[in-house]
Amino acid sequence: MIPTITAFERSPDGGKGLARDTRVRWALEEVGQPYAVRPVSFRAMREPAHLALHPFGKIPTYEEGDLALFESGAIVFHIAEHHAGLFPDDANARARAITWMFAALNTVEPAILELATARLLEGDKPWSRERLPLVADRVRDRLKQLSAHLGTADWLDGVFSAGDLMMVSVLLRLRASGVLDEFPGLAAYVSRGEARPAYRRAFAAQLAINAPLE
Template sequence: MEPFLSVFDSSPDGGRGLARDMPVRWALEEAGRPYQVRRLSFAALKEPEHLARQPFGQIPAYEEDGLVLFESGAIVLHVAEGCPTLLPTDRAARARAITWVFAAVNTVEPPVWDYDMAGFFDRGRPWQHERAAVLEAALRTRLGQLAQHLGDAEWLEGTFTAGDLMMICVLRRIEDAPLMADYPALAAYIRRGEARPAFQRAFAAQRALLDAKA
């Protein structure tokens, strides 16, 4: 039976594919695994049926033969098992790929998210500009370190892994931000990820669902 993925019924980002079903869709496409989607309204996220699958009322939730998982990072690792494109079989290379999945969600995502969200939540507040400067400095520190590690390489560990998939999904949130002009290697890295056929299929699938609704 094909796994089920719970996704938003309408896009908070206008179809840019920034919601957290995107890394899971991409991983499923890299692994060549067909899946079905369960579309949820924002109201349905808070209903007992969904909370039984996803205790925090978020998307995605993932169902496969009675197993229910949540957290995009965990689902990506689950899908990646048995897919050497995403998770190398060599023990050390595998551990390094997993390291980058965590670096994406726990070290790079917080400053990316704070920077991006402040544009909405702080707009017009008296502290908007002062706080924006603090958040931009924190973000630039992480982007500089990431660019330094990447150097001239195509991917974080030589070959593409789940770590790149997750990192690129995190960075896409700010790919159009003016400050990205100062990190051309990261901008090119994002574009390399987006050029992968599996990414394009995943992106088109989330977009088609939203276009159908509109």
């Protein structure tokens, strides 16, 4: 059975691949699972039919037979658990890959989201200019630690895993700020993720929906 995911009918990022459906597309491409996409408008995201699938009115969702999931972390986890390619076979290595998924989503992404919020939702506030550097420094604190852990390794824990998929996806949201480039090791790590054929297919697929019409 081919699963169906939801994505923005038109992503606010105009096709940069930063919406959370890209993570799920990437995971599906890594494991070679075909999928269908149902685009959802901003209006439809607030309507009962979508809220029944996603209580927070966001994308992506994931439907497969009588299973319906939301949250990109949970969907990527589900894909990794049911297909080979995103979790190591060794039980301890698998537990560490899951740890990196949670670290990406609960320790690294919140700081990055706060920076995005400071720019997008509070950029016109009188405190924005003075506050932005404080918020960016909190991101830098996390990246310093992450960079120290990664060192010169290709991936966070041996071979590429769902933990890397999620961490790269989270770090990508930072590129426009310039902060990622202050950490060349992490910038190279993100580039390694983007160079994977599965990522490129996922990126192209979301771009086909989201790119401005010529």
